[in-house]
Amino acid sequence: MVTRFAPSPTGLLHLGHAYSAAIAAASGRFLLRIEDLDRGRSRAEFVAAIPDDLAWLGLTPAEPPLVQSRRGAHYGAALERLRGQGLAYPCFCTRADITAALTAPHGAIPHYPGTCRSLPDDPARRAEIAHSWRLDIAAALARTGLPSWREGDRLYHAARADLDDIILARKDAPAAYHLACVVDDAASGVTLVTRGVDLRPSTPVQRLLQNLLDLPEPGYFHHRLVTHAEGRRLAKRDRAPTLAAMRADGIDGRTLATNLLAGQLPLGFGWADA
Missing domain, CATH: 3.40.50.620 (HUPs)
Structure with missing residues (x-):
């Protein structure tokens, strides 16, 4: 291991x-x-x-x-691969914009409402305005289906509610947590991801990114x-x-x-x- x-x-x-x-x-x-x-x-x-x-x-x-x-170049290459598959789109929403658009009841998971998902890409606008790149989760799932992962002898299956149009990178950062994590685990040859049980909700989207990027699937242990x-x-x-x-x-x-x-x-x- x-x-x-x-x-x-x-x-x-x-x-x-x-x-x-x-x-x-x-x-x-x-x-x-x-x-x-x-x-x-x-x-x-x-x-x-x-x-x-x-x-x-x-x-x-x-x-x-x-x-x-x-390792910015490595994350940039992974992002470009997702963009090339039509699985990433630029988002110009601020946190305040997202909060204002949400209709989820109090205490529910605040999923991104998809405000920028269908907007045409505009490189000039991207160059001028702060933006992030988001994963188009519907398009990603159409390509790979819902992911699963193994913890010891137990097989977990993700539910659709576990997944969202997560941020992949920001204009001022080469990668957000999930993208950097899977790229680096693969680069290091990690075969067992050990981390706290509070990070188990991160696993479905990371397994999805591994599938989309053809990265090896590690085992998991959430302590x-x-x-x-x-x-x-x-x-x-x-x-x-x-x-x-x-x-x-x-x-x-x-x-x-x-x-x-x-x-x-x-x-x-x-x-x-x-």
């Missing part, structure tokens, strides 16, 4: 990242990917801290990290989440206790990683399946 740990350097790593990295490292040949396409939030100091945290945990990637901000003791999710924006702080407190990282794999958490933390 080839696995990967793919943090976004928008803050320091916390205990949830340690658990995810430990699972990936225990599952096969362990790779590191730096998902730094969010140029507004990614910071060089957070990138630099990731190898130190992994080394403290006793986790050593098998090769130098793949850095997404250096439970580490939370605060009262069940609140760990989050960088909420200043969850960082691995750097635990290291400064004298905690042994290798023992911590071993305990996490055994299901043993430090005091003040708990588990959640969603």
Whole structure:
């Protein structure tokens, strides 16, 4: 198995990242990917801290990290392939435009309403106005059908409601999360995607993109989440206790990683399946 740990350097790593990295490292040949396409939030100091945290945990990637901000040409080629198949269209909607057009009831998934789907492409307008490229999900499904994926012995089947006209790239970014993820997993030879169960909803569209781009299909393992003791999710924006702080407190990282794999958490933390 080839696995990967793919943090976004928008803050320091916390205990949830340690658990995810430990699972990936225990599952096969362990790779590191730096998902730094969010140029507004990614910071060089957070990138630099990731190898130190992994080394403290006793986790050593098998090769130098793949850095997404250096791979724009690869994402551009994938986008051009989708455009060439008639599966991507330019969207000029702002978030406010989309919100105003939505008629979904409160609490429902806010699917893109398709405002720009049938507009004729205008390269001059694209050059002047901020836009994104979206996947035409109806056209994509007509080509490949609904995707499926395997987690261990269980086969999952996507439903139509799981899929949307997702953003593939923006004028100021070579790729959005889903497109970059599948291109990089294929480039790295990843055969087992290990990540939190909160990211399982990403899997249907990523499997669809793999089918459309003729990329290999990996297996998946979506693990439970580490939370605060009262069940609140760990989050960088909420200043969850960082691995750097635990290291400064004298905690042994290798023992911590071993305990996490055994299901043993430090005091003040708990588990959640969603």
